[in-house]
Amino acid sequence: MTQHHLRLVGQAFPDRPAFDTAVSRALLQRASDGLEPATLRLYRPAAIVAFGPQDVAAPGFGAAVHAAQALGFAGVLRLAGGRAAAFHEATLAFSWTIPDADPIPGTHRRFRELAEIMLAALGSLGIDARIGGVAGEYCPGEYSVNAGGRTKLMGVGQRMVSRAAHVGGVVVVGDSYRIRDVLLPVNQALGLAWDPDTVGSVEDETGVSDYPAVAGAIERAFAERYALEPVQLSPEVLALAATLTEQHAARP
Numbered sequence: 592m593t594q595h596h597l598r599l600v601g602q603a604f605p606d607r608p609a610f611d612t613a614v615s616r617a618l619l620q621r622a623s624d625g626l627e628p629a630t631l632r633l634y635r636p637a638a639i640v641a642f643g644p645q646d647v648a649a650p651g652f653g654a655a656v657h658a659a660q661a662l663g664f665a666g667v668l669r670l671a672g673g674r675a676a677a678f679h680e681a682t683l684a685f686s687w688t689i690p691d692a693d694p695i696p697g698t699h700r701r702f703r704e705l706a707e708i709m710l711a712a713l714g715s716l717g718i719d720a721r722i723g724g725v726a727g728e729y730c731p732g733e734y735s736v737n738a739g740g741r742t743k744l745m746g747v748g749q750r751m752v753s754r755a756a757h758v759g760g761v762v763v764v765g766d767s768y769r770i771r772d773v774l775l776p777v778n779q780a781l782g783l784a785w786d787p788d789t790v791g792s793v794e795d796e797t798g799v800s801d802y803p804a805v806a807g808a809i810e811r812a813f814a815e816r817y818a819l820e821p822v823q824l825s826p827e828v829l830a831l832a833a834t835l836t837e838q839h840a841a842r843p
């Protein structure tokens with residue numbers, strides 16, 4: 592069976608968190624313009640709290656950004672929808688850019704495919720992975736992937752433009768306590784009710800925080816469906832991202 596081609600990028604910019612998000616937006620914009628093919632980024636992010644448009648509109652947004660910064664998490668305005676989500680160095684961020692002449696009809700198909708890929712990857716690590724939200728989870732979504740119906744391991748959001756879509760989110764590999772610690776004051780400031788006990792990680796399920804093993808499992812799960820080609824980001828993408836960076840920095 593012929594596999595669709597998918598470029599694979601591992602570059603990250605942990606010292607420039609807003610730039611990291613701007614790179615994903617630059618890929619999306621250029622894909623919409625017909626200048627970039629389908630591209631998957633799998634990378635280790637900086638410690639950030641990614642805020643969505645509803646968070647920005649909340650009266651407590653400034654306090655939420657301050658609370659994140661006080662715990663060493665930069666505030667970033669996320670590309671995809673959803674509510675506040677935390678990333679750190681023991682999480683794996685993913686950003687999948689997909690050219691599509693008419694992206695809206697494929698919204699749920701893309702969500703399902705990504706969730707199925709993550710289900711296979713986490714299942715291969717011996718985790719009782721399931722698709723679906725857990726009651727009380729942070730940044731809730733029906734295409735989250737959880738462990739045994741108890742704790743959230745993966746969250747995903749989507750952004751569509753005229754001729755392309757971006758599917759992005761995070762897999763928590765280890766140090767789930769850091770997600771809880773930062774989202775407690777952040778969500779309190781935003782007025783969001785949630786259950787901190789729903790935060791989970793691969794480490795919590797397997798007893799091991801093995802970043803290369805998780806990254807490898809996700810790559811293999813994608814490789815079951817796509818012909819992956821490792822590449823570097825082009826100068827054009829990086830240049831465009833530089834012009835977009837300021838728009839993704841969360842200011843109190």
